[in-house]
Amino acid sequence: xxxxxxxxQALDAYYGDFQxxxxxxxxxxxxxxTAIIGANGAGKSTLLKCIAGAMPARREAIIFDNQAIGGExxxxxxxxGIALVPEGRRLFPxxxxxxxxxxxxxxxxxxxxxxxxxxxxxxRLAERAHxxxxxxxxxxxxxxxxxxxxxxxPRLLLCDEISLGLAPIVIRDIYANxxxxxxxxxxxxxxxxxxxxxxxxxxxxxxxxxxxVALAGEASxxxxxxxxxxxxxx
Amino acid sequence: MNVRVExxxxxxxxxxxxxxxxxxxxxAAPLWADRQELRLLAEMYxxxxxxSLWNLLAGYGGLISVGQQAYVGLGAYLLFALxxxxxxxxxxAIPIAGLVAAIVSLPxxxxxxxxxxxxxxxxxxxxxxxxxxxxxxxxxxxxxxxxSLPADIVLSIxxxxxxxxxxxxxIALALMVAVVGGIVLLLRxxxxxxxxxxxxxxxxxxxxxxxxxxxxxxxYVLCALGTALVGALVFLQKQRISPDxxxxxxxxxxxxxxxxxIGGLGRIEGPIIGTILFFxxxxxxxDLGAFYLLMLGAVAIGVMLKAPQGLWGxxxxxFGWQMFPLERRLVxxxxxTLPGSIRAPTN
Amino acid sequence: MxxxxxxxxxxxxxxxxxxxxxxxxxxxxxxxxxxxxxxxxIVLAAYIALLVTEALGLNxxxxxxxxxxxxxxxxxxxxxxxxxxxxxxxxxxPLLVTFxxxxxxxxxxxxLFTADSRKLQAGAIEVASIQLGGGLAVGxxxxxxxxxxxxxIAALQWLFYHTALGRAFRATSDDxxxxxxxxxxxxxxxxxxxALSLAVVAIAGVFLAVRANFDPTIGPARLxxxxxxxxxxxxxxxxxxxxxxxxxxxxxxxxxxxxPGWNLLAGHLAFLTVLALRPGGLFPKVxxx
Numbered sequence: 094x095x096x097x098x099x100x101x102q103a104l105d106a107y108y109g110d111f112q113x114x115x116x117x118x119x120x121x122x123x124x125x126x127t128a129i130i131g132a133n134g135a136g137k138s139t140l141l142k143c144i145a146g147a148m149p150a151r152r153e154a155i156i157f158d159n160q161a162i163g164g165e166x167x168x169x170x171x172x173x174g175i176a177l178v179p180e181g182r183r184l185f186p187x188x189x190x191x192x193x194x195x196x197x198x199x200x201x202x203x204x205x206x207x208x209x210x211x212x213x214x215x216x217r218l219a220e221r222a223h224x225x226x227x228x229x230x231x232x233x234x235x236x237x238x239x240x241x242x243x244x245x246x247p248r249l250l251l252c253d254e255i256s257l258g259l260a261p262i263v264i265r266d267i268y269a270n271x272x273x274x275x276x277x278x279x280x281x282x283x284x285x286x287x288x289x290x291x292x293x294x295x296x297x298x299x300x301x302x303x304x305x306v307a308l309a310g311e312a313s314x315x316x317x318x319x320x321x322x323x324x325x326x327x
Numbered sequence: 328m329n330v331r332v333e334x335x336x337x338x339x340x341x342x343x344x345x346x347x348x349x350x351x352x353x354x355a356a357p358l359w360a361d362r363q364e365l366r367l368l369a370e371m372y373x374x375x376x377x378x379s380l381w382n383l384l385a386g387y388g389g390l391i392s393v394g395q396q397a398y399v400g401l402g403a404y405l406l407f408a409l410x411x412x413x414x415x416x417x418x419x420a421i422p423i424a425g426l427v428a429a430i431v432s433l434p435x436x437x438x439x440x441x442x443x444x445x446x447x448x449x450x451x452x453x454x455x456x457x458x459x460x461x462x463x464x465x466x467x468x469x470x471x472x473x474x475s476l477p478a479d480i481v482l483s484i485x486x487x488x489x490x491x492x493x494x495x496x497x498i499a500l501a502l503m504v505a506v507v508g509g510i511v512l513l514l515r516x517x518x519x520x521x522x523x524x525x526x527x528x529x530x531x532x533x534x535x536x537x538x539x540x541x542x543x544x545x546x547y548v549l550c551a552l553g554t555a556l557v558g559a560l561v562f563l564q565k566q567r568i569s570p571d572x573x574x575x576x577x578x579x580x581x582x583x584x585x586x587x588x589i590g591g592l593g594r595i596e597g598p599i600i601g602t603i604l605f606f607x608x609x610x611x612x613x614d615l616g617a618f619y620l621l622m623l624g625a626v627a628i629g630v631m632l633k634a635p636q637g638l639w640g641x642x643x644x645x646f647g648w649q650m651f652p653l654e655r656r657l658v659x660x661x662x663x664t665l666p667g668s669i670r671a672p673t674n
Numbered sequence: 675m676x677x678x679x680x681x682x683x684x685x686x687x688x689x690x691x692x693x694x695x696x697x698x699x700x701x702x703x704x705x706x707x708x709x710x711x712x713x714x715x716i717v718l719a720a721y722i723a724l725l726v727t728e729a730l731g732l733n734x735x736x737x738x739x740x741x742x743x744x745x746x747x748x749x750x751x752x753x754x755x756x757x758x759x760x761x762x763x764x765x766x767x768p769l770l771v772t773f774x775x776x777x778x779x780x781x782x783x784x785x786l787f788t789a790d791s792r793k794l795q796a797g798a799i800e801v802a803s804i805q806l807g808g809g810l811a812v813g814x815x816x817x818x819x820x821x822x823x824x825x826x827i828a829a830l831q832w833l834f835y836h837t838a839l840g841r842a843f844r845a846t847s848d849d850x851x852x853x854x855x856x857x858x859x860x861x862x863x864x865x866x867x868x869a870l871s872l873a874v875v876a877i878a879g880v881f882l883a884v885r886a887n888f889d890p891t892i893g894p895a896r897l898x899x900x901x902x903x904x905x906x907x908x909x910x911x912x913x914x915x916x917x918x919x920x921x922x923x924x925x926x927x928x929x930x931x932x933x934p935g936w937n938l939l940a941g942h943l944a945f946l947t948v949l950a951l952r953p954g955g956l957f958p959k960v961x962x963x
Binding site: 145146147166167168171172176177179183185186187188192195196197199200241245 | 838841842844845847848849851852853854855856857858859
Binding site: 460576621624 | 702706756759765766771775776777778782784894895901938939942943945950
């Protein structure tokens with residue numbers, strides 16, 4: 094088995110006095126989609142934030158490409174090649190669609206992704222290029238947020254609940270694009286509360302429950318019962 | 328179930344006792360202090376009062392003003408105007424000046440409350456500047472060059488100079504006690520709870536039914552009243568007034584802010600400690616002139632960055648001291664629960 | 675005709691005030707920081723220009739070549755070294771620290787240069803004027819200052835909306851956390867913003883020094899003028915600050931015409947009136963946060 098692109102080792106995370114993650118360990122394969130599922134408050138977003146450098150972590154708790162990067166600030170983690178599509182999209186409201194994409198690329202990392210390619214992937218964005226971000230529909234905002242992250246030419250793309258608040262057909266369209274990204278050489282981590290899409294798209298699955306890893310395995314090998322048990326803790 | 332709120336702690340009982348003793352000693356100061364010392368003490372009382380009021384406004388009310396000199400000057404000018412132009416007895420003129428200043432502060436508040444945060448702060452400065460410029464236009468009080476209290480008015484305070492000094496000293500002491508005491512009582516009341524809530528999280532406070540706008544108004548007006556009273560008294564003692572001294576940013580804002588920050592923001596004891604420290608520094612270094620002020624500025628920055636809870640805050644954290652009974656602790660059926668302090672948190 | 679002249683002078687003066695305001699508005703827009711030492715930094719720039727012109731014998735307007743980069747560097751270091759530590763949700767630290775800074779700068783200048791009034795001589799250009807006919811005359815220097823002010827504001831607008839740096843400024847101002855996620859180092863961005871602000875301050879300082887007498891204590895008044903121009907123009911609008919500056923300038927010159935002692939008061943009253951009638955300013959773009 095090839096060495097994993099990203100390893101999380103015994104990660105704890107705190108919001109003040111409140112502990113959100115307990116001794117979480119997992120590994121992300123290169124060139125594949127890994128899903129992290131779990132109920133609301135299970136710690137999924139927290140985990141992604143720690144990996145992306147938006148939250149503090151012990152140095153050795155996050156190993157990316159054999160380098161310990163835990164606790165590094167977000168802009169440095171991005172320079173290493175990890176991009177986060179944040180929960181709730183969080184486009185910059187003062188910027189147009191195109192400006193949001195351009196600023197995604199301002200780190201200057203080399204790679205196949207540029208404005209033209211993102212517009213090719215999401216033609217809808219090209220039509221709305223000079224519209225201010227808040228005027229977009231939910232699905233368009235999600236595409237823009239993904240596009241913004243892609244512009245930094247990451248090696249690992251972290252997607253935090255990209256299906257949240259979107260119509261099923263839109264979710265399906267967005268998820269249809271994910272394998273294309275993998276084909277380009279990108280590795281993906283997909284965090285979802287809605288497990289249907291996640292399980293369909295992913296190869297590896299982790300389930301978090303109350304800040305701990307409750308289940309890990311190949312998506313094809315997991316049964317409904319096992320997942321329910323891990324998800325809800327019953 | 329028997330529930331009551333307890334305010335005192337062992338430390339605060341000691342603190343209160345010590346304060347009472349000190350107060351008695353200060354009351355008797357005319358017996359043991361000379362004229363210079365009495366004046367110095369009166370000046371310190373003025374600064375304790377001003378700093379306590381600024382602390383209430385900024386530390387608890389979240390209204391950061393760099394323009395309180397507006398009310399120091401207004402109170403002072405009202406005192407001179409009332410006694411020199413309207414024939415009011417100077418001692419009576421002090422409370423009247425305070426009341427008039429409070430009334431003036433109402434429309435001022437209505438205007439500057441339209442600004443928020445930092446812009447509110449500068450707005451208060453503009454108001455002070457307007458007051459200063461208006462004062463220099465009042466030719467009846469010699470405009471920009473200022474004027475002195477005539478001898479007959481000075482004499483009407485008391486027949487001898489010594490008695491006069493004593494009266495003014497005691498009034499200064501009484502004013503300080505009234506201001507600090509008033510603030511303590513305010514903070515122990517439901518108003519105080521509301522203030523702390525506002526300081527913690529204004530939105531939360533509002534959604535819990537706290538009438539934030541009205542409370543801020545009330546605090547602003549009360550502080551204007553107190554500040555004007557102090558201003559009137561200070562300039563009564565000086566017997567001389569001019570727009571630049573009455574509305575001086577340095578004397579009435581910079582020093583006051585310094586005292587409050589060094590002593591400890593959001594704590595009642597802070598202004599007291601800060602004033603003592605300020606005067607110690609002043610006695611030691613003031614003859615260095617501009618360099619002394621520069622040093623003060625640097626110290627203020629240093630404290631703000633390294634010890635934002637101020638000197639008293641450091642002492643509280645280290646030793647748990649309390650001078651005033653301001654804790655709020657629930658006593659249920661005779662059992663004490665965990666304490667919740669009234670002091671405003673520092674971020 | 676005299677009144678037209680007065681108003682014209684006021685408009686040109688407004689250009690100078692708009693320069694005071696532009697640096698202030700820039701900083702507030704990007705990091706919600708109001709620099710109380712802003713006016714004192716303008717005066718500092720004037721004194722640096724003084725040193726440069728005395729040491730090198732340059733025309734004051736040429737000294738800009740040195741003063742602007744010096745102040746920009748100072749701004750970067752100031753933000754990176756000191757002011758970045760004060761940013762956060764609490765209003766008090768940045769306000770008090772910049773207040774302390776104001777005290778330090780004023781008294782530092784007092785120690786170094788004494789309280790004597792100074793002025794930089796720009797030569798014949800100071801008294802040159804263009805006759806516009808009908809008794810109207812416009813001073814060349816005030817005209818140049820006005821044109822520069824308009825240019826600076828136009829340049830800032832262009833920077834904000836058509837460059838990558840401007841995008842970075844707007845994004846960081848919108849959402850600091852996500853700005854980090856797209857690779858922007860906030861500490862660096864804020865420091866660049868302060869450097870830009872002080873570059874504008876440098877220009878304003880040199881113009882101030884050439885136009886009128888200055889001494890270490892006039893800083894706070896410049897801050898207040900700048901602030902009044904920003905509020906009257908409307909937060910978030912650069913062109914608004916130009917309009918605000920002009921209103922202030924005209925109010926002051928008209929006030930002075932009525933009575934020489936009324937110029938400052940007239941300006942403040944104009945400000946308070948706008949505040950009472952249109953608290954959001956004349957061209958509001960953003961809500962106060």
